[in-house]
Amino acid sequence: MSTTQISEEESQTIVSSPKSIILRISRSNPQTGTAKSFMEFKVPYEKWTTVLDAILEVKKHFDHSVGVRYSCRQATCGSCGMIINGKPRLACFTKIVELNSDVVTVEPMNNFPVIRDLAVNFDRMFSTHKKLKPYIVRDDSEITSKTKEFLQTPEEVEKYIQFSSCIKCGLCNSACPTMATDSSFIGPQALAQAYRYIADSRDKGKNERLKIIDEPHGIWRCHFAGSCSMVCPKGVDPAMGIQLLRGYLLGFRR
């Protein structure tokens, strides 16, 4: 007869800590027509507790039905973006202590369709990202015989390297005021990636990408609010990338 072992983590009882916060979690389910409401939970925390830890604590001990997406828990996979106390942030990269508040409110990201509770649908962002050819475009290859590695100088790498840190978390799109009203806008995430590849000296797909972004809901709908760059957890500056891209279209850059 086999016995089901409960993993150590699962069997842990709630840890009591002298400090606690009220975690307000937005609950909604568009599929069942459940409108948005908030549920409150008193959650203990330590100085290392992240908002994601607090949400998982709630799932483990109070309500396992809270819908949240996460994977790496180290700001790498880009899954856990949400609005934390009014600002788009990664839940696994935001410590409770840094919020300086006894109440932490978590909501799904703006400008994305909600799947359930804190999980949003990334389909549109991913398809727009894909549309802009997020790879090196050129006919020859550095892996066929008789060709050499495509070498780059440090200066050439410097032109795009910060943009290659993007983890597709969507926080920039969530913060963008144009995305809030223009559902067809390409968005800062994809525009920054268009710049990342256009600025890469190995790439030959500049004209194809410029053509895609040069349309009525493309790059020109950015009004340089700069909120995308303010919220990026990876230090990418999409607002700057967009302005540099405009330079190509206005003929200031080659």
Added chain:
Amino acid sequence: MRESIVMKVHYGTALGAVALVAVHILFRLTQEFSKSLQYESVIANYEFLPYALVLELILVLISIHGFNGLRVILLELKQGRGYEKAVTYGCIAAMVAVIAYGSRTIILASMGMS
């Protein structure tokens, strides 16, 4: 038309309009301000061909810039194929109408037919 061309025109008309409106305002300094706004002075301005041309250019530049700005705002407000076509053609039609009506006023006034 590619959006970059439209936006180049948008920025260009803005710069041109700022420069010409500055000239227009500086003309007010050629005489006492209140006097420069009197009926006779205004008509005299229209009848002075270079000034009438400046006014016509301001009209064209501001109409192009303004109606394209309106198009952009309306496109960001709501999306949809039919709506976007209506906005684009509606803005072009309104721009042409404003330029035509304004030009008529300028031409008539400069010919002393006001």
